[in-house]
Amino acid sequence: MSTSPPPAPPSPDGLLDGVADVAEVVSLEDADALIGDVEPAAARRLAVSVLSMLVCVALTYALPSLEWARPWTAEEDYVPFWNLVGRELMDQGARAQEQEQAQRELEALARAVVEDPPAPTPRVNTAPEETLDLAQDQYPALTKTDGVQAPPTVGLEGATALEPFFEQLSLLDLGRRSTPLRVSHWGDSVLGNDGITSAIRDRLQARFGDAGHGFHLLAQNNPSYRHKGVAVTYKSPWRSCYVINKCKADQRYGFGGLTVWSAGGGETRFRFGEEVGATLAGARAGEDRFEVWYATGPKGGDLRVKMDREELGVISTRAPQPGEARAVFTVPAGRHEYGVRAIGGGVARAFGVVLEHERPGIVWDGIALIGAFTSRFSPKYFDVEHFHSQFRSRGTELAVLMFGGNDLNGFSAERYEATMESMIGMVRSADPASACLVISIVDHGERKGARIVSRPQVASMVALQRGVALKGGCGYFNAYEAMGGEGSMGRWNRSSPRLGSGDLAHLTHHGHQVLGELFTKALLAAYADFRDERVGAALPVPPAVREETPAGHREDPSSATRRDSDPGERVPRTGR
């Protein structure tokens, strides 16, 4: 048996490879003459360098044309050595303390929100206690005060516009509604990564019950188009057209502003749902709902839909006339992988999918049209009839709009007002029975000297959005004021945890949570007010009855070209 030589010690090039130095006493007692000494050449070189630099600085003050290069001007609200001069000698201390206090409060809120995230839970749909001794079909007093104990910093305005939605929310809250209550929230990149929308969704689902995720595109319109709670795999690329590119002559971009098509091979998979036996405990173990939204036409191809690699069905998108339809699949509740694949037979074109639970609760669609100007979500870009049809198919009770960030560049109040009116008009006319809410832009900052201030157009746009929203019959939430108004993006950016992104136009993950919390508080406070006002009044008809009525308000006048699937008629169900 051969023996290998002992390993050589590591070369002493690493930090911890050497050995301790031998002690060497450094004596500090021999103070000799400590008179300094300056070499004339050294002093000259240093002095001339410094003087020539100071001359350059002085020139910027002497020559008006060099004003831009001045290192400091008296107009700035900052003075050199501010902490000792500005704060102590110039009476700026009180203001600084106020700012400190505001910053601390913001950070405390952020920490509270981040450390205690809400957990969406399925609703156990038994009648809540307050309904037990309730006179039949009347609003009881609201005793559930979750989330509404403290008044919101900024409340909803024009909340009466949300009454149709609050009526349905009351039914859900009172256990009188057996179907999901759907809200669709459109916006630009501010909704990227499903940040704000998932923050709101989580909070409302924790309060009113989790009825699923909602609408999802079949392809990303941008890397930031990602949704929480749904794992998506784009297996093979579809060809796609995104509304902001104005690339489809028929302007039919679907509910989410992006349409995809493939003659074969395009495939997207979604993993969604709850592990059976975990979160479903105590709730009505029911079914989940998977919908595929697609276009029909004379050259339409086939879409194969799978669940957990087992075929749910094949959808033929061929029809004599162009139109749109959706196929609804109800499956046993649980965590499943759904797949939608174009399998040839023509060109299959689709708009998205819906992932829901068949049970009462909230569904909050997050539809981020990343990079979109407000005008992109208006009749100028959309086929209005098509959009209305999609809207009604979705059964949305509340439409939420949050655009404007991209319109700040070259902002013109007159032009923007018209654009916004047009957008609200398109949404309001889709289904007059559903409610509408506008959320203002978040603050957008810019660096000015030493500080981060709000861009000058922000306040004007926020005021304009408020006016148009209220005039158009929508409720309004001022996200800019909720953040803290002027300069708030700077404060959010400096906060720890950081809430505002470095681009001073978007929020971070934690910022999404905080804004979601602020918005949810405002919404719940408005809901509490609504319930207070309605005590003793008659409850509306539960939607299950309305939905079953063929002539209900959701009927689409253009249904001749639409083939909304009836699960009982044409959609194969799984046998499991």
Add this chain to the structure above:
Amino acid sequence: MLFASFDFLLFFLPVLAAWWALRQRPWARTAVVLAASYFFYMASSQPVDGSLPTPWYFAGLLAFSTVLDYVCSARIDKLAARAEAGADPRVAARKRNLWLMASVVGNLSLLGYFKYTNFFLEAFTDVANGLGASWVAPHLDLMLPIGISFYTFQSLSYTIDVWRGKLTPEPSFLKFAFFVVFFPQLVAGPIVRASEFLPQMHVRPRLRLDDVNEGLFRIFKGLFKKVVLGDWLAVAFTDIVFDTPGSYTSWENMLALYGFTLQIYADFSGYSDIAIGVARLLGFKIPENFDRPYQARNLGEFWRRWHMTLSTWLRDYLFFPLGGSKGSAARTYFNLWLTMFLVGMWHGASWNFVIYSNIHGLAMLFNRWNRLRTREQGMWVTLTQLTVLAVMVGVTLTLFGEHVLALEHELAVRGGALGGVFTWICAAFPVTGGRWNHVGHVVLTFHFTVLSRVFFRAESLESAREMCAQVLRWDGRGVRPGLFKVQWMEDWVVAASTSDTPLREVGVWVAQHGMLLLLVAGTLWHFSPREWVDVRLRARMLAMPAPVIGVAYAILAVILMNLLTGPRANIYFAF
């Protein structure tokens, strides 16, 4: 106060002039700079970078630390003298230890309270909740005193050296206080040891031409690195991606990691350059803090080149006293891990830093094992050994990704597989060899540091998770147009050229890829031979006449002012 600010210019020039004007009055010049250092510490702003004003009690903490160490050291020295004079040596030793403990506990308590309390509460709550409790961690409203992580270690080195008998105590309190608060290194290092600095207070200060040249060059170089490669890259690129990594593609996230790797080096080493240069103009030599760390061949060498004054401090005052590498293999590995863990945790108090510290600690263990392992075994034995190791690392990383980072299973497996392959390559790579072997080691070490920066930079564990997921997802989407664009440069090029000349096209292209070019150029600069910068570039600058140097500084200042609309604090201020 920030070095790259107008405030500092207004502060430093009078202090420099006073220091040398009072060269014949040692007490006065020391007192002036001592007072100036407190002014420097407290004047740090509202603001310019938006941070909150420095409260007055920060100065009190600094003074407390100074007095505590001075008194403790004096007592330790007296007790040693008493023991030599015949007192009971055991009693004297016990009392000396008590005074040492008073200093160590006093200093580290302050550091621990301000820096780690909230994290300990959070960690305790997280662990308790993990075990089934349902607690909410209280959060104390603490502001980390600026520079406390630096001056604590600095003044502790004095007490420990006196206790060890390596240093006689400083007879003058004024000089000791000067050492603790000397403004160039006060808030962000380098961490200067008493034994390096105090002797310089006992010799005649001299301003020689060499000091002036070195000082001017180091400040110029430091400003450029700090502001252009550090701050500008951060503001225009890396901060934006790190704030919302989920909004960016895999490539963009990777480039942000490379960007941050360059940025943090430029930021901190630039700051250290300025500190060294400023001290040099005052006639003091303070130690180097960086030695082109990304050129390191392995992680041990990296930490010898990165923030050298911290890592060597922990080596000398922790690793060696623990026994260093003299004990058993297990003890040595434990000492290694603990030292590296504390190096990591010094940087911050969060789960991210716990992960970062452990990644580096465990990698240091691997590094030592790999260099010491027997290589004369047969090929198949070696292959089996390395494969088993790689699989173990891969499985561990997969479990870590899935259960700690909460990555999707597929991504966690992908991360584990990549980690396993990376480990295998590192272990199989020959330890020695020619030029390409050297390049291979440098590339592997560099990428290890780049990837581990995720946990160093990310604001939170969620943010780190998001970035890991984005990189592992590898979406193949490339980089979006305009991400690297320098708008003002493009505007300037377009305005300055009247027609579509090739030069204009080149200018526009450069403007559109400005930040990427900066990232590449900065990285290449780092990997360039040391001689190019420290010898040739230095010689060229110093060959310039003094007025030209002054104008060059003025031009640099204007560029810096216009690149950023306000100075930005050093990253290590937060530590």
